[in-house]
Amino acid sequence: MSTDEKLMKGIEAMFFAYRGFTQDPDRILAQHGYGRAHHRAIHFIHRWPGTTVSNLLSILGVTKQSLNRVLRALIEDGLVESAKGTVDKRERHLTLTEAGSALEAELSEAQSARVQAAYASAGPEAVAGFELVLEAMMDRDLFGHYKRLGDDRGTDRGET
Amino acid sequence: MSTDEKLMKGIEAMFFAYRGFTQDPDRILAQHGYGRAHHRAIHFIHRWPGTTVSNLLSILGVTKQSLNRVLRALIEDGLVESAKGTVDKRERHLTLTEAGSALEAELSEAQSARVQAAYASAGPEAVAGFELVLEAMMDRDLFGHYKRLGDDRGTDRGET
DNA sequence: AGAATACGTCAGCCTTGTTGACATTCCAAG
DNA sequence: CTTGGAATGTCAACAAGGCTGACGTATTCT
Numbered sequence: 579m580s581t582d583e584k585l586m587k588g589i590e591a592m593f594f595a596y597r598g599f600t601q602d603p604d605r606i607l608a609q610h611g612y613g614r615a616h617h618r619a620i621h622f623i624h625r626w627p628g629t630t631v632s633n634l635l636s637i638l639g640v641t642k643q644s645l646n647r648v649l650r651a652l653i654e655d656g657l658v659e660s661a662k663g664t665v666d667k668r669e670r671h672l673t674l675t676e677a678g679s680a681l682e683a684e685l686s687e688a689q690s691a692r693v694q695a696a697y698a699s700a701g702p703e704a705v706a707g708f709e710l711v712l713e714a715m716m717d718r719d720l721f722g723h724y725k726r727l728g729d730d731r732g733t734d735r736g737e738t
Numbered sequence: 739m740s741t742d743e744k745l746m747k748g749i750e751a752m753f754f755a756y757r758g759f760t761q762d763p764d765r766i767l768a769q770h771g772y773g774r775a776h777h778r779a780i781h782f783i784h785r786w787p788g789t790t791v792s793n794l795l796s797i798l799g800v801t802k803q804s805l806n807r808v809l810r811a812l813i814e815d816g817l818v819e820s821a822k823g824t825v826d827k828r829e830r831h832l833t834l835t836e837a838g839s840a841l842e843a844e845l846s847e848a849q850s851a852r853v854q855a856a857y858a859s860a861g862p863e864a865v866a867g868f869e870l871v872l873e874a875m876m877d878r879d880l881f882g883h884y885k886r887l888g889d890d891r892g893t894d895r896g897e898t
Numbered sequence: 899a900g901a902a903t904a905c906g907t908c909a910g911c912c913t914t915g916t917t918g919a920c921a922t923t924c925c926a927a928g
Numbered sequence: 929c930t931t932g933g934a935a936t937g938t939c940a941a942c943a944a945g946g947c948t949g950a951c952g953t954a955t956t957c958t
Binding site for chain 3: 929930931932933934935936937938939940941942943944945946947948949950951952953954955956957958
């Protein structure tokens, strides 16, 4: 197989795999009247409880107007709590409520199940390769913010 | 690292990698006044010149109204040609014009460059694993149609 | 005191998806 | 030869979720 064909195959695989990847959570979200944007917010708030709006903006790479629309819905529906910062009172620290955590768990379970199944069928060595390639393919801007957030968590607050 | 952490890492990697994956083509498309939907149509028409609208619908998994809007723009702009079928005159066979092929090449080059770079930095064994995992993760519905199309091409019309 | 930051919000626009309805053309079965 | 259904196109309306631009408020930094 030529290099071009190999690349083409990889490109199409990414397309179809991403469809599969989002399929199950999308179904659950639709039942709750939400979309992928809500999923992303919920995911990262779960991942770093107490994170601020601007952290989320950096990670997601969207405008504050776009994120705000999503957050407002989640807060109004009682899935996310927004607390004024104690150190810097301009900041809003976001956490999931119990209801929010419940939805997060439901979404995460559905998505993990498919990833887990793919991992199991491909084998651990394939998974290692998978992660290597994905890391090399990442959007460096967004991931930079993400990593920085992770580092902060490691040094400033310790692991949970 | 726990299984849950491994899965979470994979899930976030997919998110950030897909962003990277679409970034370069998105920029080019924006310059031409198009979006990702146009890219997908152009890609698959390039991949199987002469394919029909309903084939495209099956592969892309969108409604005909949605696809039609995109196709109409591409046809009006002279990037895609729609030819009434000779065997079944209801069908429209879609092909790229020269201008369409040029844009396809530009998009493909940009996207391939990043994939190629990721492949090179991760190494051939990682790439093999990457493809294995992606295949296991794919949306079976869409990919089923895709594969069937490929088979048809192999048996009914021969390779180009 | 004044500049900069974090956040929220209003208004309007675009792309891309959806449903529903309807017309045309054509194939195939009765 | 009629008729049902498939393939296509099109109109209208709507929603999610991006975007820009502008503005306001609270707070912090210089």
